[in-house]
Amino acid sequence: MFQHRIIIFAILLLALCALPAAAASTTKQDFKLRAGARGEACLTCHTDFAEKMEQTHLHPLVKAKDCTSCHQSHASSHEGLLTAAPTRLCLECHAEILPKEFNSAHSIVVTGNCQQCHDSHGSAYPSILTQEGDRVCFECHADIGQKTQNARFKHEPVDMEKGCLNCHRPHASEKQNHLLKAAPPTLCLDCHRTNEARFKRKHNNYRVDDVACSDCHSPHGSDRRGIIYETAHAPLAEGNCAACHNPPGSARQTTLKKQGMQLCRQCHERWIDRQTGNNRVHWPMLTENGCNTCHTPHASREEKLVRGTPVQVCGKCHADTVALQERSKKGRKDEKLCEPVRQGQCNRCHAPHGGRQVLLFETSSSIELCGRCHEWQTHSTHPIGETVIDTRNKNLTLDCLSCHRGCGTADNPMMLSFATTYDLCVSCHVDRRR
Numbered sequence: 001m002f003q004h005r006i007i008i009f010a011i012l013l014l015a016l017c018a019l020p021a022a023a024a025s026t027t028k029q030d031f032k033l034r035a036g037a038r039g040e041a042c043l044t045c046h047t048d049f050a051e052k053m054e055q056t057h058l059h060p061l062v063k064a065k066d067c068t069s070c071h072q073s074h075a076s077s078h079e080g081l082l083t084a085a086p087t088r089l090c091l092e093c094h095a096e097i098l099p100k101e102f103n104s105a106h107s108i109v110v111t112g113n114c115q116q117c118h119d120s121h122g123s124a125y126p127s128i129l130t131q132e133g134d135r136v137c138f139e140c141h142a143d144i145g146q147k148t149q150n151a152r153f154k155h156e157p158v159d160m161e162k163g164c165l166n167c168h169r170p171h172a173s174e175k176q177n178h179l180l181k182a183a184p185p186t187l188c189l190d191c192h193r194t195n196e197a198r199f200k201r202k203h204n205n206y207r208v209d210d211v212a213c214s215d216c217h218s219p220h221g222s223d224r225r226g227i228i229y230e231t232a233h234a235p236l237a238e239g240n241c242a243a244c245h246n247p248p249g250s251a252r253q254t255t256l257k258k259q260g261m262q263l264c265r266q267c268h269e270r271w272i273d274r275q276t277g278n279n280r281v282h283w284p285m286l287t288e289n290g291c292n293t294c295h296t297p298h299a300s301r302e303e304k305l306v307r308g309t310p311v312q313v314c315g316k317c318h319a320d321t322v323a324l325q326e327r328s329k330k331g332r333k334d335e336k337l338c339e340p341v342r343q344g345q346c347n348r349c350h351a352p353h354g355g356r357q358v359l360l361f362e363t364s365s366s367i368e369l370c371g372r373c374h375e376w377q378t379h380s381t382h383p384i385g386e387t388v389i390d391t392r393n394k395n396l397t398l399d400c401l402s403c404h405r406g407c408g409t410a411d412n413p414m415m416l417s418f419a420t421t422y423d424l425c426v427s428c429h430v431d432r433r434r
Contacts, residue, residue, distance in 0.1 A: 367385065
């Protein structure tokens with residue numbers, strides 16, 4: 001009897017083990033679909049798609065007439081009956097285009113908007129691009145496209161067959177900024193031979209094969225000979241590198257003759273004396289790097305040799321304030337945002353080098369400063385000025401900054417220091433609190 005029970009148990013166990021195999025077999029049969037059901041049958045209704053099939057470059061799945069790898073046959077939670085969200089679908093097969101660790105990545109790759117550059121099915125252009133070559137890039141980077149087209153002196157790789165892709169990767173760069181294939185000067189040395197006599201002569205016989213070429217040269221073209229940035233430091237423009245550096249051929253030829261502000265004082269002595277004679281001096285001027293903290297010593301895209309836009313330069317130290325400005329620009333309630341804040345023009349209100357006022361303000365009071373743009377005198381206003389005491393602090397008088405935040409508030413109306421006008425008013429007028 002006991003042996004009989006063991007035999008029955010063994011038969012049941014074998015039957016249970018066979019069930020998954022049977023289920024797998026059913027799955028492999030794929031419901032006995034008719035021939036062409038994975039794609040060719042789709043063309044019966046989608047007759048307009050036949051024209052797409054004639055394109056020179058087709059997506060491999062389209063070429064194989066395999067629609068069901070990307071589209072559901074019956075219903076889907078995603079538009080176009082896609083099998084996954086459009087922002088994730090492509091990466092299910094093309095995961096290699098976005099490395100797990102990268103230094104820079106194309107924003108549309110990170111967000112999964114591949115269709116901005118590629119046609120999902122087919123195209124007349126290689127890699128099923130929506131347009132030919134650089135035209136795809138210039139749809140978003142129109143400013144660079146215009147610059148490369150209009151530049152008097154063009155960078156040769158931009159005009160070559162691959163255009164942007166001669167220097168940049170289209171999706172991500174694991175180690176470099178700006179999607180570059182390699183960092184300058186390594187990238188530049190693929191084309192430029194620094195040991196040639198002509199190259200040395202162009203660089204006044206200085207050894208430059210270990211310096212960043214983009215410190216002086218615009219990679220996209222320029223109106224200056226040698227594709228030097230439009231704003232060039234006078235010694236560079238005049239070919240007088242020895243004004244700041246040791247002579248060529250010396251042991252340390254690229255070393256500066258003096259450090260920080262003392263080097264700049266050789267030419268800008270009066271101006272520097274005027275700035276350092278102020279009650280308040282912007283601290284970067286007095287550091288070891290001095291003027292080079294904010295200005296590039298060779299050439300720049302920006303006026304006055306500034307290393308970037310005010311937001312970029314100021315944001316290196318004042319990141320919290322710049323972040324507040326960005327949040328304010330996106331705030332739903334802060335529609336009446338000050339134009340200097342909206343445009344990121346810190347130097348409209350603050351003196352970048354030095355001054356006699358707190359916060360390096362350009363004027364002695366916020367009332368005068370704000371009055372440059374806001375003609376508050378022409379209409380009714382809350383009492384402000386040196387004779388009006390702030391009831392919250394008897395040591396202060398009321399001015400614009402008593403109620404408004406000069407650099408934004410993230411999401412308060414009219415740059416107010418409180419979320420509502422009521423909260424602001426009752427902070428002084430406590431007897432009116434409801």
